[in-house]
Amino acid sequence: MSATLTDRYIAATLRGVPAEAHDDVRNELTGSIADAVEARIEQGESPDEAERAALNELGDPAVLAAGLADRRLQLIGPRHYLTWLRLLRLLLAIVPASVAVLVALGYAISGADVGDIIAESIVSGITAGLHVCVWTTLAFAVMDRLGAAGSPRWNVDRLPENRSTGRGLADLIAVAILMPVAAFAFVWDRYFGFIFLHGEAYPIWNPALWPWWMAAVFVLFAMAIVVQAVVFVRGRWTTRIAIVNTALQVMGASWFLTLLGRGELFNPEMLEVLMVESGVTSETLRVLAVVFGFFGVCAIAAGGIIDCWLKTARDARTA
Template structure:
């Protein structure tokens, strides 16, 4: 009798509960929802309408989960607490991170020491977090005192569809296409060249990378494709797969940054022809190098964090 709407409600309720309590709560909710729906159906109510009414009477899944976990919503009261928590969580995942990265990038460009960069970044991150918590909480306290409306109340239409964690067929196809494109790009750059200067091809990457360093890059791309196949076959992220994803990302980042740091990644003729011969100032070259370094670090770090977040999400499903 239960439909995807009921399943979405139950999933939204048990997601934040401890894993050892989720099965019991699921069974209890399934039973109580089925009984309540049966009583309405016996009175002649349509199944779809009965289900919506039963779930509406149960209320916001987050508030219901707080009751099961014995987490009273003290800070602002039930009317405002959940909206405050959701907004604060979202902002804390975005604002301090952006502030830290912006300050770190500015300090690196300014030529600050490692200690100054770390100190400034930590200081800004802590300050942004404190201010964010204080001001968001203050706004909600004022809203509560004034009795203001924080928006429409909860209803079943707010239940989210289950989100993909990147293990479906479309994700596999996209990953394999990206891997193939990476291999083609490396081979094209070496044998044909993306740039032609006075009729001569000019590779962007250092030709001296062939064969051993380039073989390592190609091997890492192949292993990423294998990981995508394993994820699709498994149907969900696991700790083992997240560890493998982390290892591959770290290996790729280490290899590329080592080559870049030793001046071996880019073709010296490419740098000379495109930048130096065109009058690009050394300071501008330095800024471009820093931006490249941040990009080469940021992409694998994000890939690692994304893998672990998806692992946690799948563990709670």
């Protein structure tokens, strides 16, 4: 004889219940289902329809078994969830980007192609992010199952301080001062130089960059001041302003990295004198250039982009 729906339901429920509780659960479920079926038959339903409706009302036997066994159907409970989420966000903001930069730097120093550098850094960053998610979640799941204590009880002393959204006058003043100072430094370097060897001054930047390459830099400086002025006038960051600022950061970084990759950024006469005077090899100079590009230009551009989008998000929330 084939098993009835009730028999199959009880058997499925018992799979998730400890063996010592099987008899009690079987007897309780059998009685409850029988009462529910009988009540529905009295209301005019057929026995088959009544049985099916009663079992549907009880729901998934795995969920019922978990409730009977006092077993949580969750990977991480509320006691640890917020701590897990905050830590995961922090690690994802730091680890993948750091790994990608270090891998790219290693491949660049080894002389790999640009395509290989980009591909390997992206793959490494994604892999690092996956590892962060898996191992962080696994650690908290184990803590939750072992019953480890959660975070301390919350109180008002843990409220974060209100942070400036960056729409004040300070940012405009800072940019309005720094950009002209940087432009003046480029002009001074062109005509007077910053490197002095044997009584002779050498420009750091390649004189061949004048006038057009340097004109592009000065245009970017001016546009950066305009962006901060618009933010100050509007009183907040907007998505459009953030996009323009991101484009400026990318163009500025591209300017440096393009010339750096082509070997046209620094003054060749200065490099030659440094190599002769200090014994520095061309390979060492190449490594220093790579370090300068990744940790200087890219870090500054990335910082500017992240900062403007964070301010945009905060201003959108407070608008």
